[in-house]
Amino acid sequence: MRSPENSRGAMHPPSQLTDAEIISLAQHHHHFNPVSSQLPPFLLAESSHPILLSFLHSRAAAAADSSTAVSDYVSSLISLISHHPCAALSSLLPALLHAYLSLFTSLKIPHDRNSLSIIQQFAGHLDAIEIRKIPEVIDLVVSYFPQISELDDAQVLILLPKCIELVRISSEIDKPVEYVNSVLDAVIECDWSNVLLIKLVESIRDFASCIDKVRRREFLQKIFAKMREDVEMQDLPGLVYQLLVLAAKGFGKREVIEGIVLYFGGANKGGSVMKQVEGTVLLHVNFAVKQDPSLGQEVLGLVRQDSRAFNHFTVTVLLSVARIRRFSDSAIDILKTALFNAYKDHKFAKVCRWLPNELKEEYLENARVIEKAILKSVNGSHYGREHIIPSIVQLGFGLLHAVEEGAQKEISKSDGLLGTDELGTQVLKCLFEVHDMSRNEVSDLVYNMANEALLFLLLVLK
Template identity: 55%
Template sequence: MTTTNHRDTPPSLSPDDIIRLAQYHTTAPLHPFLLSPTSHQTLISHLHTLSPATVSQYTSSLLSLLSPSPSLSSLITPLIISYINLFNSHKIPHDRHSFKTLQLFSSHLDNIPITDLQLVSESIVNGFPQINSDPDEAQLLDLLPKCLHTVFNSDEIDKPRDTVNAVFDRVLEFNWSGVLLVKLVSIIREFQFIDKVRVRRFVAKVFDEMHRVELQDLPLLVYQLLVLASKGVNKREVIEGIIVFFGGKAGLEKGGSTIVREVEGTVLLHVNFAVKQDPSLGQEVLGLVRSDVLVIDHFVVGLLLSIARIRRYGENVMGTLKTALSTSYKDYKFSRHCKWLPDGLKKEYLQNAISTEAAVLRAVNESNYGREHIVPSIVQLGFVLLESVEEMSHQELDNTGLMGSQELGLQMLKSLFEVHDMARNEIIEQCKFRILSLKPEQSVAIVRLLGNLVKNYPHPILEYISHLKELLDYFGFMQSKVVSHLIDVLLPLIKFSHNLQDYIILVVRKAMFRQEDQVRLAAAGAIINLTIAERQFKQNKPCFYQESSSQASSSQVHEGPPVISNDLFKELSGLLQRCLYQQAKVKEVVYRGLLKLVLVDPLTAGEVFDFLLPHFLKFYKEVSTHGIFWVYLLAHPNAYMHTKKGFFVLYAHPAVSSCGQSAAFWSGQPDKRLTGV
């Protein structure tokens, strides 16, 4: 009898035998030892006797030999529970071998009894406190969704929903490490059987514990959350949580500022991509901002600018940002003039307006940290603000710390021009387009921006001379005040570009032949200002460099010696002569301009006198009943000391001019009959 039982017992297999058998496994029948129920205890005991590095290899080899079957549940259940316990207690390595082993276990879960699956689920959840810093420590969680899903759909137990909910409630009760949080978010989509209330609690807990996540893991986490939201899971809560976390002070306290900015930039890209895939997410963002639920901080501004890159949201985003700024200005203006509001509330309104401006500027300043895609949106917003109507006067803005919408737009575009080479061409092009297309009162602000760029960044601007020349081609079609202002702001560039100077002269020559009086007035002013600018450069060379010392570092390679003509006054004397035969207003511009020229450079007094004398002699006719008043050039002492004879400014009374117009010229000696003033 004993001999018979001994013959029926299959030969045992060692762990090495099982590993080798798995390596060379074919379609041959399974070894009898593996099918024998009496061998199960022995097979499981090997988990505790093998070296830690070999356990996963042995377990995966054993599982690969066993095809999924209910008849093997008596082996699989204790095997998986034993393996989970070893995994949770860190008695085996958490590596690619353990990951492969858990994947093999997943294919056997359907054949495990429901009561045993409950034990497996509990074992996985009990290991949460051991999941700390290594993502591989969370490998077991890949089994949890399938375990709970199988239990939820089972008819073998009463109230399976309650059973699953109880396990999920335990998940919510634990304190989550950053690694555990990221893993749970990645698998929560598979928990489709969980009710909405618990999902909402889950989302809330994610953002409560999000500060535990390492900086480098945040972009992946946000991406997973956005995927979750795009599936219809708590869209508003997800979007609001992301905005509050990254905008709040406590959100990103870890790491250096550069890393934080780069992480935020990656997050903005993820949001941009998610909104493209699911436009309703963009509506949630705009809805939250418009509802005043959120404080307008740098992240909100960056997020809106990122969404603005999507065509369908461009105008809405610009309108939302403009409204937010306008509202903050209006609230402060109202509080300032409201006598019954307490001072504390007035300060709060002021601080809110200042914070909103600071948020916009910070978003601009951080645009070169992985968020270059928002640069076109910044350009667009900058010009929108520059063209807007100021909510408050300059007096109301003084001593408040506020800039106002136009100054804010100017500073945005100025900062962008300095930092982003790729934005410069677009800014200059937009300046050109808007100066030509906007109403004069609006285009003045654009010209002011252009002047600011010329003053602070002349060398980078030199690369765009062709664009400026195209703008000057419309000299005769622009409003006179606008074109005069435009010429004034471009004049500093003639110190470095003789080509631009020649082009301005060419444009002005053409304008002098136009029929419109205002065009000729603007041309006369341009001639005078061009001449005065040349003299100023000669008289005060260091000053211009000091004013434009804040150059972008990349622009220094363009710096070269100033280019100044030898004598622009002589070169333009022909044009000036033509001005003296124009209407009285044109001549008045020339007279006043020549006076300024002599005040700037007294050495030109003789040239100016020689220029004006023939003109004066042609029109002057003495009338004895009227006197002629001589005025010393007291504004500049050197004007009198230039020669032994001295120079004087003579204003002829209108009655003594043969043409009935005022005239002016410089003379060498006063007549004794004339009254000195």
């Protein structure tokens, strides 16, 4: 039999550790064999969880350098939990994550590189959290979205993709798909700062498979609406790049391409800075089409099916895409066809007695818009877009060839329209004037194209 003293000793709770001792213990386990090392009973008792969490809150409130104090402590606990996956420690992890997120979202700890490191560590252990606790994490993160205004505030988004995926595939969550959809609806409906917009576009690709077609469209509509409001110009190239990555993954390809060309085609701010931004965006689009030719097909299809999408940036994109071998002819043909059809529609409408004047004016305006878009694109071709020079030469001669072949000889130049031959001439003339630093290159391209045209003519006459 055990003595009364031993019996009383067995009833005593395990000796309590301090937060500093826990950090030292984690460091010791890190340097030696963490698996074979025994943990003190205090850490293995679920009754210790409130004390362990109180250390976290104390460090957040009292430490002069709360960032380091909190991160050292939380990182130590995560390390001990990951190397000793017993039931007691595993149940501590979700409570620790929730407590840390509560401090983060209530701005009681700094948002800095230390907080980023901790959140990344938590993200690596989400699989170890009991699945029924994951919705609590999601709700806490999403409810914080309206407060995100700085880049470091958005660190919590790191947790969202994995959490959503875990819930979606879970058999233990009641109606997981409905829950995920409700989360997505909440994200779409909340207020987005510029920072949240950018980070969401980066994050969406990691859980795109969880988003249905309707909500994909709603996401993209809100993204482009937000872009039109107040996105900083320097953020646009990165944002477009992320959107193109999304599109390449099948996330609303047509909507992404349409949104990009309509946004930049309608942007009337920024002057030369915006033109430089457009040049960078153009390179992103060109690279994306090279990687995924189906995006190029979306560009061509958009112009074929929707005349509203025809603007100077659409022209520039087509000229850029024409530099890719598989689109070299089709992209230029799309441009010429759009122009020729506009001329034909105007010619028909002008002599048609039963068409109302408003519709006649609409056809005339459409032809004017296309002419102006082509010339505006050529005028802006020196802002980081030198790679489209050969395409411009090809387009200019293509328009002149159309006149020589008789296809467009009857197009009227009245009503302020240039007509095919004059437009082709203006394209080449404008190109030569704009690129004063590379006129020799332009001259060589024009000379070579002219020789090819002459050779073709001789072969035909022969």
